[in-house]
Amino acid sequence: MTPMSNSRPETKIQARNRAVIRTAALQVFSTYGFRGSTLDQIASEAGLSKPNLLYYFPSKEAIYRELLEDLLENWLDPLKEMDPGGDPVSEIMRYVRHKLEMSQKFPRESRLFANEILQGAPQIGQELSGSLKEMVDGKAAVIQGWIASGKIADVDPHHLIFSIWSLTQHYADFEVQVNAVLGGQDPFEAAEAYLTQVFTKLLTP
Numbered sequence: 095m096t097p098m099s100n101s102r103p104e105t106k107i108q109a110r111n112r113a114v115i116r117t118a119a120l121q122v123f124s125t126y127g128f129r130g131s132t133l134d135q136i137a138s139e140a141g142l143s144k145p146n147l148l149y150y151f152p153s154k155e156a157i158y159r160e161l162l163e164d165l166l167e168n169w170l171d172p173l174k175e176m177d178p179g180g181d182p183v184s185e186i187m188r189y190v191r192h193k194l195e196m197s198q199k200f201p202r203e204s205r206l207f208a209n210e211i212l213q214g215a216p217q218i219g220q221e222l223s224g225s226l227k228e229m230v231d232g233k234a235a236v237i238q239g240w241i242a243s244g245k246i247a248d249v250d251p252h253h254l255i256f257s258i259w260s261l262t263q264h265y266a267d268f269e270v271q272v273n274a275v276l277g278g279q280d281p282f283e284a285a286e287a288y289l290t291q292v293f294t295k296l297l298t299p
Contacts, residue, residue: 119157124202127209182240197266204266246297
C-alpha cells in the first residue's frame with residue numbers, strides 16, 4: 095500500500111482510522127518518547143496492521159510531526175484569546191485557568207510536548223522561535239502596557255508567562271508525582287484556588 099494522497103477527500107472510514115492512529119500514537123509517544131516508540135507499538139495500540147498504518151502515514155516521524163503541529167496550535171489558542179482591552183487581572187487569570195484546564199483534560203498532549211522540548215525540540219524548533227515567540231512577544235507587550243498604565247504590578251511579562259506555563263503544566267507533566275503525594279486526590283480544584291491566590295496577589299499593584 096502507498097500513503098494516502100492528500101488530493102482526495104477522506105472517507106469516513108479513512109478519517110476514523112487516522113483518528114485512531116493519532117490517538118494510539120499520542121499514547122505511545124507520551125509514554126515512551128519519540129525515540130523509544132516504534133511503528134509496531136503504534137499499530138498494535140491502534141489495533142491495525144503496520145502496512146495499514148503506513149497507508150495513512152508514511153513514517154513514525156510524520157505521525158509525530160502532525161501531532162506536535164496540532165498541539166502547538168492548540169497550545170497558542172488560549173494565549174491568543176487574551177484581550178488587550180479587557181481587565182488585566184481577569185484576562186491573565188482566564189489564561190491561567192484555561193492552561194490548568196488543558197493540563198486536566200489533555201495530560202498526554204502536555205507530556206508529548208514536554209518530551210519534545212527535553213529532547214531539544216528537533217521537530218518544532220523553528221515553530222518555537224517563530225510562531226510561538228511572535229505570539230508570546232506580542233502578549234508580553236500587552237502585559238507591559240498594562241504595567242505602564244498602572245493596572246497591574248511591575249512584573250517581567252515573559253517570566254510571568256513562563257510561570258503560568260510551569261505552574262499549570264506541572265499537574266500534567268508530573269501527574270504521577272502529584273497523585274503519589276496527594277494519595278490520588280484530584281488536585282485541580284485546589285490548584286485553581288491556589289493559583290488564583292498566587293497570581294492575584296502577584297498582579298495587584
